[in-house]
Amino acid sequence: MIIGAQLYTVREFCKTTEDLEETLKKVADIGYTTVQLSGVCPYDPHRMAQKLKEIGITADITHFDYNRYINETDEMIEFHDIIGCKYMGTGGFSGLFSDAETVEDKVNKTMLALVPAAKKIKDRGHKFMYHNHNGEFAHLSDGRTMLEHICDFLTPDEMGITLDTYWVQAGGADPAEWLRRLKGRVDCVHFKDMSYAVGENKGIRMAPIGEGNMNYNEIIKACDDADVRFAYIEQDDCNGENPFDCLKRSYDYFKVLGF
Numbered sequence: 001m002i003i004g005a006q007l008y009t010v011r012e013f014c015k016t017t018e019d020l021e022e023t024l025k026k027v028a029d030i031g032y033t034t035v036q037l038s039g040v041c042p043y044d045p046h047r048m049a050q051k052l053k054e055i056g057i058t059a060d061i062t063h064f065d066y067n068r069y070i071n072e073t074d075e076m077i078e079f080h081d082i083i084g085c086k087y088m089g090t091g092g093f094s095g096l097f098s099d100a101e102t103v104e105d106k107v108n109k110t111m112l113a114l115v116p117a118a119k120k121i122k123d124r125g126h127k128f129m130y131h132n133h134n135g136e137f138a139h140l141s142d143g144r145t146m147l148e149h150i151c152d153f154l155t156p157d158e159m160g161i162t163l164d165t166y167w168v169q170a171g172g173a174d175p176a177e178w179l180r181r182l183k184g185r186v187d188c189v190h191f192k193d194m195s196y197a198v199g200e201n202k203g204i205r206m207a208p209i210g211e212g213n214m215n216y217n218e219i220i221k222a223c224d225d226a227d228v229r230f231a232y233i234e235q236d237d238c239n240g241e242n243p244f245d246c247l248k249r250s251y252d253y254f255k256v257l258g259f
Helices: 007-013 017-030 045-055 066-071 073-083 103-123 146-151 165-170 175-181 216-225 243-256
Strands: 002-006 034-037 058-063 087-090 127-131 159-164 188-191 193-197 203-207 230-233
Touching (some): 007 034, 007 243, 017 045, 034 230, 045 058, 058 230, 066 073, 103 127, 146 159, 159 165, 165 175, 165 188, 165 193, 175 216, 188 216, 230 243
Parallel strands (some): 002 034, 127 159, 188 230
Antiparallel strands (some): 193 203
16 A cells, blocks of 8 residues: 555645645655645646656546536546546535435436446546545435445446545544445545544544544554555645645654555
8 A cells, every 4th residue: 555645635835837846846755656636726737747757756546526527538538648647536526416306316316427437437447536525424215325325336446435534434434344345446545633622622623644543553454455555645624734744744654654
């Protein structure tokens, strides 16, 4: 398993092409060898491919709007071919099919619209990846979770789950259990820790790995069992700290473990 950096963590430093390229250098200097391109400014894939090669880092997964995969399937596949990126990710389906009467209806309409694109993406040597939040662990009318229902529509070869271990726990589920349950779909995962702050800003908060209360010893074992290829550090909220410092502390945690 390779530990990477999700650039959404440092999105405030990726608002221009020049800033994005400088951020890639900073992340590589920390020691990361792969990134997820998400939350960044628009970029030319040819220039991105050149810069990644110059810096000595790869981009192995992205995040783009779901509708682009459906409406611009061939163009999106070519885009990912150029930057050498296998995994074509989306951050969820929120805001779609607002006319749906039930959650099940919304999921059904969304997934049925996606199926042809995901199959073409697979046939062209890539893999569509769906990123969960906590809402996917709500139970539907048949007693199963929304995430289980989503997985019914496509095979593991046609759609993976970028399992965000923090949001699994926030949804009241066990990250290690779900990693093992989704073996074959979890080529890429997201890591961040969950801590509890006291004082004026008390409450649950995101933290660098090793500085919270999630059972990462078991999560790492489960990643091995599930054949996870890439684990990306994604600390959406750094609580006022420098996000590069947070990325480094998480990186150092895994470096001690031998990653």
